[in-house]
Amino acid sequence: xxxxxxxxxxxxxxxxxxxxxxxxxIIFEAPEPLLLEDGSYDLYPSDKGKIVKKVIxxxxxxxxxxxxLVQVHYTGKFPDGEQFxxxxxxxxxxxxxxxxxxIKGWEIAVASMxxxxxxxxxxxxxxxxxxxxxxxxxxxxxxxxxxIQLLSFRKEPETAEEKLAFAQxxxxxxxxxxxxHDYKGALDEYDRGVGMIEHLWCDxxxxxxxxxxxxAPLQLNKALCCIKLxxxxxxxxxxxxxxxxKGETDKALYRRGVGYRIxxxxxxxxxxxxxxxELNKSDRMIREELExxxxxxxxxxxxxxxxxxxxxxxxxxxxxxxxxxQTQNETExxxxxxxxxxxxxxxxxEQQSSSSE
Numbered sequence: 001x002x003x004x005x006x007x008x009x010x011x012x013x014x015x016x017x018x019x020x021x022x023x024x025x026i027i028f029e030a031p032e033p034l035l036l037e038d039g040s041y042d043l044y045p046s047d048k049g050k051i052v053k054k055v056i057x058x059x060x061x062x063x064x065x066x067x068x069l070v071q072v073h074y075t076g077k078f079p080d081g082e083q084f085x086x087x088x089x090x091x092x093x094x095x096x097x098x099x100x101x102x103i104k105g106w107e108i109a110v111a112s113m114x115x116x117x118x119x120x121x122x123x124x125x126x127x128x129x130x131x132x133x134x135x136x137x138x139x140x141x142x143x144x145x146x147x148i149q150l151l152s153f154r155k156e157p158e159t160a161e162e163k164l165a166f167a168q169x170x171x172x173x174x175x176x177x178x179x180x181h182d183y184k185g186a187l188d189e190y191d192r193g194v195g196m197i198e199h200l201w202c203d204x205x206x207x208x209x210x211x212x213x214x215x216a217p218l219q220l221n222k223a224l225c226c227i228k229l230x231x232x233x234x235x236x237x238x239x240x241x242x243x244x245x246k247g248e249t250d251k252a253l254y255r256r257g258v259g260y261r262i263x264x265x266x267x268x269x270x271x272x273x274x275x276x277x278e279l280n281k282s283d284r285m286i287r288e289e290l291e292x293x294x295x296x297x298x299x300x301x302x303x304x305x306x307x308x309x310x311x312x313x314x315x316x317x318x319x320x321x322x323x324x325x326q327t328q329n330e331t332e333x334x335x336x337x338x339x340x341x342x343x344x345x346x347x348x349x350e351q352q353s354s355s356s357e
Contacts, residue, residue, distance in 0.1 A: 030107075031108075039055075041112070043109060043121075050124040053112060053120070053122075054120045054121075054122075055118075055119050059115050059116035059117030061116075063111060064097050064113075064155075065155065068098075069094060069153060069154050070094065072094075072149060073148075075088060077146075079143055092151055105123035105128055105144075106148075110150065115151070116150070117150050118148070120146070123146065125141045128142065128143070157196065160202065164211065170218070174188075174218075178221070178224070183228040190218050190221050194219065212246065215245060219238045219242035219245070220238070220252060222235075223238040223242065226259065232258075232260065232263040233263060234259075235259030236260060236263070239253075250283065250286065254276040254286050256272050257270075257272030257293075266296060
């Protein structure tokens with residue numbers, strides 16, 4: 001049974017503790033738990049015994065509030081001990097508290113927990129799946145017992161300023177991971193930052209400038225990580241997005257050019273890296289990338305010349321008296337009066353010079 005199947009919301013029509021705001025979040029105030037004689041807690045004292053929590057392992061720190069993105073592991077059983085679902089052995093289950101995406105008993109129970117806490121929560125059908133259950137796994141009017149471990153939670157930003165601050169933090173965290181050569185971890189951080197503010201509405205010039213100042217470096221750093229991970233297409237996309245925000249900087253052009261090279265689009269790679277070189281001729285990495293592309297061009301030209309030579313030799317061998325042979329003989333007779341052709345090395349040097357100007 002999947003996470004979403006087993007924890008599908010079955011909220012009752014009673015809105016005493018739950019109300020909807022303009023963002024369609026379900027804002028609730030969990031009642032104060034009542035400590036029972038056996039050391040467990042009644043989490044909903046007004047309906048005695050409907051949600052009871054027994055702490056197995058204490059946690060620490062703050063408790064999640066509405067709109068917090070929580071991450072848990074859980075195992076669900078019936079009172080007879082039969083297990084009907086578990087996240088153990090899978091990815092932790094993640095949901096946004098107060099969205100109504102899980103049963104009401106879960107909303108109240110998880111809101112009472114601290115990070116690191118493990119608890120056994122017994123939920124009455126009224127706060128679970130009700131009289132109808134969730135066939136075929138959850139029978140009608142079923143009492144459910146969950147072992148829940150709160151692994152982590154984070155409050156999602158709400159205002160534009162909070163979202164920009166969140167993205168800035170993600171950039172800084174990503175930069176730290178880049179320094180430790182954790183490019184995949186860094187990319188995850190940059191992706192979270194970009195996802196938070198990419199389509200953020202900014203209503204003032206000051207906010208728009210701040211938005212671009214944070215988003216452009218995030219995109220550039222994404223491009224860097226994608227290059228390190230060999231993901232050329234994503235690198236091109238991220239660098240292009242950075243260019244749309246801040247124009248054709250040497251760094252953005254260089255990273256997009258490398259992305260194109262990874263994809264095998266060498267003409268586009270040469271175009272961008274050449275532009276980057278013209279903007280910053282002192283950058284060693286740009287110079288080396290341009291040399292790499294020109295070396296590829298040189299080898300490509302040499303391969304094409306070899307193929308052409310073999311083709312004409314083959315034609316000449318099959319028809320020694322034909323026009324090809326005649327043209328070849330005439331060429332041999334006049335070669336002495338012609339200057340020697342430039343070597344491939346000279347050609348490359350000429351290309352480098354024209355690209356650098």
